Amino acid sequence: MEFKLDEEQTAIRKAVREFAEKEFTPELALEFDQKEEFPMALYKKAAQLGFTSMRIPQEYDGQGYGVLEDCLVVEEMCRVDPGIGVAISLGNLMIPDVLLKHGNEEQKKKYIPPLARGDKIAAAAFTEPEHGSDITCMNSTAVKTGNEWTINGAKEFITNATTADTFILLCQTDPNAQPTYRGQSLFIAEKGMCGLDATKLHGKMGIKPCVTGSLSMSDLKVTEANVVGEVGRGFYYTLELFDGTRITVAAQAVGMAQGAFEKALAYAKTRKQSGQPIINFQGISHKLAQMAIKIESARLLMYKAAWLYDKEKPNPVATSMAKAYASRAAMEVTDDAIQVFGGYGYLADYHVERFHRCAKITEIYEGTTEVQKNTIVGYLMKQP
Ligand SMILES: Cc1cc2nc3c(=O)[nH]c(=O)nc-3n(C[C@H](O)[C@H](O)[C@H](O)COP(=O)(O)OP(=O)(O)OC[C@H]3O[C@@H](n4cnc5c(N)ncnc54)[C@H](O)[C@@H]3O)c2cc1C
The missing domain is CATH 1.10.540.10 (Acyl-CoA dehydrogenase/oxidase, N-terminal domain)
Known part of the structure; x- marks a missing residue:
């Protein structure tokens, strides 16, 4: 299947x-x-x-x-x-x-x-301490003098912040623009530039090998060569970017769900209680069937969004549906996998609790599930 x-x-x-x-x-x-x-x-x-x-x-x-x-x-x-x-x-x-x-x-x-080639690592910094789901206005500013831009501000929750060599930063370049998002631009910065500092965040719930950190930009100087595309288009470029990258977050979720499911299925076939494998109990076998249905549905939504992106044109609604559904499926399937393992599922050595801890991030980053649903509803509202 x-x-x-x-x-x-x-x-x-x-x-x-x-x-x-x-x-x-x-x-x-x-x-x-x-x-x-x-x-x-x-x-x-x-x-x-x-x-x-x-x-x-x-x-x-x-x-x-x-x-x-x-x-x-x-x-x-x-x-x-x-x-x-x-x-x-x-x-x-x-x-x-x-x-x-x-x-x-x-x-x-x-x-x-x-x-x-994997010689360098990248980081993309949009989120700020005060602007997460809503990035229509940035507190980080970039001010132009001659051929030089001076960037000041702070970014929060940035993947690869302390390991990255190359950064993109979303900044407010026109504080008076109305609406505010028309006054945003993207800049490239490089590790070692004076005024760019990164601090590692510790104690994440999951995806611990994926380093997350804060960035501070203090009179960080870049030139015109570091502006990406047109000044004033940064917000639009960012949304367009998410149409593709959110599909890969759905793929993360599908993979996590599949991995936990396979472990649970194998365990259910071998773990015996009351003289028989626990998969013989309908409470367990139906759970596994339901897990398989959720994974398959999530995978098809993810493939469809990817296919539309590659073959036709990016489809924000298909992307949001894939991410919202796959991330929820991953949370539910990984939770069920722990349940199939019983007490052993609660132990790190049985390798399912880690899947559950990691799955949660897929409902949060690159737009929370609520933000994905806003995109879907926005589309539905426009339908006749
Ligand atoms: C491990 C990790 C890695 C990350 N990596 C990056 C990265 O590389 N680059 C980057 O820029 N960011 C990154 N982020 C940030 C991530 O994208 C944000 O955390 C996320 O967008 C939510 O923003 P917030 O945390 O400020 O929550 P908030 O925006 O404050 O949201 C709080 C709650 O309110 C809800 N909410 C907010 N607005 C609405 C609304 N309009 N309608 C309904 N509900 C709403 C949210 O869904 C959420 O449940 C990362 C975060 C984490 C945890």
């Missing part, structure tokens, strides 16, 4: 599955979950095999596939381990996507190939 992938897509899935199963060992997964460290060596290995640059064109050292192929990779990696899988899949977060669409040739050549 599965969506029919073509021969090349099937081969990609097989290759990444083999890679993840060999490299993301249960011992390593527990180790990285405890030490909250980015798995740099594994990231570089995955990058060498092309798994971190699926949707980057070959002319910039990528693989030249679409969002669907990227989703296959993300799903398989998160199926084997949700923490390492997410960390690796977010290593070159968003910068290639936005530069491919709006960067100039110089920016593309300078920034994309090192990210595609």
Whole structure:
């Protein structure tokens, strides 16, 4: 029972599955979950095999596939381990996507190939302490004097903040613009620039190998060469970016659900109570059936959104439906997986509680589920 992938897509899935199963060992997964460290060596290995640059064109050292192929990779990696899988899949977060669409040739050549090869790490900074779901107005400002921009402000919850080499920052460039989002622009910054500082956040619930941090920009100077696309278009570029990247968050969720489900199914077949495998109890077998239904539904929504993105045109409603549904399915399926394991499910060594802890983030980042539902309702309201 599965969506029919073509021969090349099937081969990609097989290759990444083999890679993840060999490299993301249960011992390593527990180790990285405890030490909250980015798995740099594994990231570089995955990058060498092309798994971190699926949707980057070959002319910039990528693989030249679409969002669907990227989703296959993300799903398989998160199926084997949700923490390492997410960390690796977010290593070159968003910068290639936005530069491919709006960067100039110089920016593309300078920034994309090192990210595609896994030599460098990216971070994309939109969220601020006071602006999360609503990024229509930024407190971070960029002020132009001559050929130079001076950036001041703070960003919160930034993936790869302390490991990244290249950053994009959403800033308010026109504080008087009405509506305010018409006065926002995107800037590229680089590690080591004077005035750009990162602090690591500790104590996350899940995805611990994926490093998260705060950024502070204090009289950070960049030039005109660091402006992405047109001044005043940053908010639009950001929303457009999310139409694609949110589908890969749905893929993370599907992978996590699938991984936990497989563990629960195997356990239910072997764990005996009252003289028989617990899968013989309808309370358990129907739970597993329901888990399978949810995963399959989530996967189809995710594939559909990816297919529309690649073949027709990005469809924000399909993307939001995929992300909202898949992330909820991941929360429910991983919760049920713990229940199937009983008390053992509550222990780290049985490798299902980690899936549940990691799944929660898929309902929060790149737009919470409530924000996705606002997008869906916005579309429904416009229907006759
Ligand atoms: C681990 C992690 C990694 C992250 N990585 C990044 C990153 O790399 N880059 C980046 O820019 N950001 C990142 N984020 C930030 C993330 O995108 C935000 O946390 C998220 O968008 C929600 O913003 P907030 O936390 O300020 O919550 P708030 O916006 O304050 O929301 C609080 C609650 O109110 C609800 N709510 C808010 N507005 C509405 C509304 N209009 N309608 C209905 N409900 C609403 C929300 O759904 C939520 O339930 C990350 C966050 C985490 C936890």
